[in-house]
Every structure is written in C-alpha cells, then in structure tokens.
Amino acid sequence: MKNLDDREWLLTNGLGSFASGTVTDARTRTYHGWLVAALDPPSQRTLLLSHIEASLEVAGKVIALGTNYWGNNVIEPKGFELLHRFEIDPVPTWIWQQDNWQLTRQMIMPHVGTVPSDSNTNRVLIQYCYKGEVPGILRLRLMIADRDFHHQQQADPNLQFSQLLEQQQVFLQALRPGWIGTPWRLRWTAGEYQHDPVWYWNYRLPEETNRGLSDHEDLYSPGYLTIHLEPESCLTIEARVGFPSRALPTLQNTDFAEAVQEEQQRLAQTFNFESSTSTQLRQLLRASDQFVVYRASIAGPTVIAGYHWFNDWGRDTLIALPGLALTTQRFDLAKGLLQTFGRYCRHGLIPNTFPNTGAEPSYNSIDAALLWIETLGLYLEATQDWDFLVEEYAVVQQIYKAFMAGTKFNIQVDAADGLVSWDAPGVALTWMDAIVRGQPVTPRRGKPVEINALWYSALCWASSWAQRLSQEDGFEQARLLNQSRRYQQQAAQVKDSMQKFWNPTKGYLYDTIEPDDRLNSQIRPNAVLALSFHHSAFPAHQGRQILEVARAKLLTPYGLRSLAPEDVQYVGKCTGDAEHRDRAYHQGTVWSWLIGSFIRAWQRYNLEEPVPFDWQPLLEHFHAQACIGSISEIFDGDAPHTPRGAIAQAWSVAEVIRHYSRGQG
Numbered sequence: 001m002k003n004l005d006d007r008e009w010l011l012t013n014g015l016g017s018f019a020s021g022t023v024t025d026a027r028t029r030t031y032h033g034w035l036v037a038a039l040d041p042p043s044q045r046t047l048l049l050s051h052i053e054a055s056l057e058v059a060g061k062v063i064a065l066g067t068n069y070w071g072n073n074v075i076e077p078k079g080f081e082l083l084h085r086f087e088i089d090p091v092p093t094w095i096w097q098q099d100n101w102q103l104t105r106q107m108i109m110p111h112v113g114t115v116p117s118d119s120n121t122n123r124v125l126i127q128y129c130y131k132g133e134v135p136g137i138l139r140l141r142l143m144i145a146d147r148d149f150h151h152q153q154q155a156d157p158n159l160q161f162s163q164l165l166e167q168q169q170v171f172l173q174a175l176r177p178g179w180i181g182t183p184w185r186l187r188w189t190a191g192e193y194q195h196d197p198v199w200y201w202n203y204r205l206p207e208e209t210n211r212g213l214s215d216h217e218d219l220y221s222p223g224y225l226t227i228h229l230e231p232e233s234c235l236t237i238e239a240r241v242g243f244p245s246r247a248l249p250t251l252q253n254t255d256f257a258e259a260v261q262e263e264q265q266r267l268a269q270t271f272n273f274e275s276s277t278s279t280q281l282r283q284l285l286r287a288s289d290q291f292v293v294y295r296a297s298i299a300g301p302t303v304i305a306g307y308h309w310f311n312d313w314g315r316d317t318l319i320a321l322p323g324l325a326l327t328t329q330r331f332d333l334a335k336g337l338l339q340t341f342g343r344y345c346r347h348g349l350i351p352n353t354f355p356n357t358g359a360e361p362s363y364n365s366i367d368a369a370l371l372w373i374e375t376l377g378l379y380l381e382a383t384q385d386w387d388f389l390v391e392e393y394a395v396v397q398q399i400y401k402a403f404m405a406g407t408k409f410n411i412q413v414d415a416a417d418g419l420v421s422w423d424a425p426g427v428a429l430t431w432m433d434a435i436v437r438g439q440p441v442t443p444r445r446g447k448p449v450e451i452n453a454l455w456y457s458a459l460c461w462a463s464s465w466a467q468r469l470s471q472e473d474g475f476e477q478a479r480l481l482n483q484s485r486r487y488q489q490q491a492a493q494v495k496d497s498m499q500k501f502w503n504p505t506k507g508y509l510y511d512t513i514e515p516d517d518r519l520n521s522q523i524r525p526n527a528v529l530a531l532s533f534h535h536s537a538f539p540a541h542q543g544r545q546i547l548e549v550a551r552a553k554l555l556t557p558y559g560l561r562s563l564a565p566e567d568v569q570y571v572g573k574c575t576g577d578a579e580h581r582d583r584a585y586h587q588g589t590v591w592s593w594l595i596g597s598f599i600r601a602w603q604r605y606n607l608e609e610p611v612p613f614d615w616q617p618l619l620e621h622f623h624a625q626a627c628i629g630s631i632s633e634i635f636d637g638d639a640p641h642t643p644r645g646a647i648a649q650a651w652s653v654a655e656v657i658r659h660y661s662r663g664q665g
Helices: 206-210 254-271 279-289 314-326 331-343 368-383 386-405 449-469 477-501 526-532 540-553 578-584 594-605 616-624 650-659
Strands: 008-012 018-022 033-040 043-058 061-064 067-069 075-078 083-087 093-098 101-108 123-132 136-148 160-166 169-176 184-188 192-204 216-229 233-241 292-295 300-303 559-561
Touching: 033 123, 033 233, 043 101, 043 123, 043 184, 043 233, 067 192, 101 136, 101 254, 123 136, 123 216, 123 254, 136 169, 160 192, 160 216, 169 216, 216 233, 233 254, 254 279, 279 616, 279 650, 300 314, 300 331, 314 331, 314 368, 314 650, 331 368, 331 386, 368 386, 368 449, 386 449, 449 477, 449 526, 477 526, 526 540, 526 594, 540 594, 559 594, 594 650
Parallel strands: none
Antiparallel strands: 008 018, 018 033, 033 043, 043 061, 043 136, 067 075, 083 093, 093 101, 101 123, 123 233, 136 216, 160 169, 169 184, 184 233, 192 216, 292 300
C-alpha cells in the first residue's frame, strides 16, 4: 500500500473563507473542508460542505475514489492508491486513473474581497472531467455539516437538515430546536439527484489526535448525484452560501474555466505581473494574497495571520505589511491598513485584535503601536505620501504621549533612562505571548530589548516628521521644531541607555531588564529584531558580534530559533497537547518570519560578507511540504526542523517576499 501523502492545499476567497484538505483527499483536521464560509467576514467561519465522496463505475466495476480515516484506525476506501498525480497550479487538481479510464477533479474558490451579494458570495466550484474507452457512471455523495470551524459535528436526533430539490440544484439548511443554520445551495450541470439521508459516524482526524484535541466527527449526507459520463465529458458543481433573492444564470461547464481565468487576471493586475516575473515570485505573491481579506465590522481590509485557525491580529499584520503591501507595491492596501489601525488607536495603543460586529477591540500588545509607527515610516519612505503623514501625525503624537505619561498594563517611559517598561501580571504583551494556566510562559516584563529598539526608531521617525511638517502650511512651525528637538534629544538618551542591554560576556544583548533590574541573559532572537528596524541604536562592532552569536546558536535553514539550544529551558520539538505546544512555542521553536530581521540586520552590519542563508530549503518547503504553495508558521528547533503550527502564515510568506530576489526562481 502506498504511504498517505499528508501535504495540504489551501484555497481562499478574500473574505476569510477557505477550502482545504490533503493531497490524498483524506481529511485529517477539524479545519479540512471544501466550503468553510466566513459568515461575518472574516469571522464566524462555518463548515458547510465537508467534501464529496466519489465512486466511478466503468464496465460494470465500481471504484471508490475517496480516502477516509475511521475511528478504529482503518483507512477505507483507499482511493489514494489510484491517485496518479496532484498539481497545485493554477488550481488544485487530482487525477485518478487506471488502464482504461482517467478522472480529473479541479477546484476553485472565486475571489470576493468585498461585501457579499447574491451574485458575489462565498462559493466553491468543483469540476470533474472523464476520459475513458467506454462511458462511465460517476456517483457523488454529499457530506455536509453546519458547525463552527473549530469544533467537530456529532450526530444528534435534534439536528436535522432540510432540503428542497429543484431543477439541477438542492437547497440545504440545518435545523435544531431554537436554532436555524446557514442556508446554502448546491448546483450542478448534469446528473440526477437522489434524496437519501444518512449519517456517517466516527470519522477520525489524526492531526487533531497528534495535537491532543478532540479527533472524531460525524457527517451528514442528504443524498447523492448520479452522472452518466461519455468519454471526454465534464461535470461542474457549485456550492454557494445563501438563498439568492433572484434566479441565477444556469450553471455551465464553461463557468469553471472562466473563474480560473478571472482569478489569473485579477492576480496579474494586483501584482502587475510582467513577462519577466519569475514563476517563483508569482507563486509567492499568490500565496501572499491569500491573507488579505475584507473585514465587515470595519468595512475595510485586514490580514489573516494564518490558516487554518487564526484571525487577523494587529502585531502580525504590521510585521507582514512591508512584505505583503510595500515590496509588492500594493500601496493602497498598505495605506488602508494603516488608516484602519490609526482610527482604532486608544490609550496610545493599537489593537492586537480587531472587533467582530458589535464587539470591542483588544489592546493587549505593547509593540503594535510602535510597529505602527515603524511601518508608517516605511510606507512614507516608499511612497513619499506626505499628505498621509499630515493625516496620521496626530496618531503618532497620541502614541508618544501615552507612552510618556503611562497607559494600560503600566506601560510607561522610565524618566531615569528614557526606556519603555511595562509590568502587569498574567498577560504577555510582546510577540512571545504564549500563556499556560493563566501564566505567561515567557513573561518578559520590564524592559524588553526589541520594544526599546522600536521606541528608539519611533523617536527618530517622529523627529524627522516634526521637522518636515514644520515646513507645511497650516502647522505651527516653532512648536513642531521644538517637538523635533525634543524627540531627537530623547532618541539620544535612549541610544545611550540601550547599552544597558549589552552583555560583553556573551557578546549579545540581554533579552529583558526585569522590573527589579535583573538582567535576562537568555540567547533569544529579540536581539536580532533590535538590530533590524529602520533606525538602530547599536554600533557596528556590537551588531556584528550579536549576529555571529545568532548565526551560531539560532539560525536554521527555516528561520531563527526562539531560544538557544544550550539553554535549560530549550524545547526542541513543538508537539503534544495544547499545553505542551504552548510551553515549546517560544522556547526553541523556529519562526521563519524572523529570517527577515536577520537578513536586514546582516545587511546593515556585515556588508562585506554575504548573508549566510541558503534560500533553497525554505523554498523547497514552500513547494513540497506542509501546505503546498505557502510557508508554515513554525518549525521544530531540532533537526530535521519539522514544520508545525498553522500551515500557511502571513508574516512567514511576507518576509520571504520582502527579501527574496526577484531575479531568482
């Protein structure tokens, strides 16, 4: 028996909706499904169409093409044994075949990216094409659900699925006493539908077993479709959310090819593809676009941190923004994201999570506000859009004043040395934010090194901006020049104080100065982050020493470790249940987004020596591991650095785009 291929694929539609599964068609995660619809974009993601079980009858022989794990550890049927080839470009494509027949399945999720409507909604198109010496009969059994994408569905006598059959379509909706589910419909171009409701019990989801989570699901089948296929014939199916208020055009087989063409044209226009654009870069840019979505509650763009399970987060968005929107010259997108974050600035803080409709943002981040200033600076450098600076300068001042006067979580500048400090129990405000049993795994209270490096860069930006605005009409020149001098003086004080982080014994930076002034000497990548911002407070000889230590202890083929292996707290594999994984998350686990910071710092401090990083392993991962055509969130700290976490992560992809040469690939 062939080994099952556990690589995964991903389709998205610009709303936070997605379709995903494995190459071999076996569902291994709670999050696998063909229509996971974001009903309150990009939130309220709901599994509606899990998959379609296909069987093909040729010359009197019935061949089951599906592959399923069952609760008793049985794999049945074994359709993967007939899977001849899988391709990802331009859309996920499966080809099953034997000597006298071939069946191809392709799938696309048309892009929406705006407010859904009857004609422009969450939907997925599936096309089957048959080649054979004799006609065949294709039977397609629908496997459906109506449940939150984080949880499995279980058979329940109170859970019913209504269905209304019309010509070449069936309307479906889940019902339970006191609850009505999401209405949706399935349409097809040919075939006869047979109402045949039945529950399929006890699917097993082995990736959830590995993660120590609930790992069994029941799926409902309302019926099946029978299609008589002549050689060289195709069938197209559409699953679509909502019961449209008006009749839709009849579904045609040509609709699938048109959807593929429209998506290719959209991507070409979005990224201004040229004939010289390499295949490698095109694929990276397409991957980056999967994270850019529309958020209904703010009526604007946002960035999904990662698939399958993450929402949009402020810190992740701002770290990813330069690669997603500046390197790619999507300047309107960058501006829209910065505007939205600026509009939600409260207490001098930028939200770490956007609100769903009717909810309040969460401000549990110390770095998001400073990252906003840093990213604003990068945007202005790239675009020279000084009118936007005029518009947003008040937000810069709001952040500055809040950090100086003090704000939530006891975030405040220490008047004695000018450094930013914070101290609040039970929370984790930096990017190392894992919490187990109510306690941060890496608390990092006090004065974290990269936070103060960001603070220094923010003061440098603010000084130059005040100087520039003093020359603009409508601004009080003397006041702005005074502001510029004050920011400059504070930046000089912070630069001097940053030497408190220098650890001459290790030739590295202390990770934090804790509230009681103890110095944390763990070797973490935050020192590299501190070297990577637009303005750096550290001299060349220190920068080079820091980078040499990071190269020796943290650098891997996939990014930087979050802790040096010789540390007693180091954990080399991010496996096990949620608690074990959270305890390993920032204790040695490799984060690929950090390779961008390492490259920027190396280019600043070691110009005479090429960056000591070989792109090939990470690009091979992009093409052939985990989620084909994307980059994982994390990797084990120990070799062989197995990919873990989310299968597609925004800042991982963004930082590769930011630094990978357009001439390669």
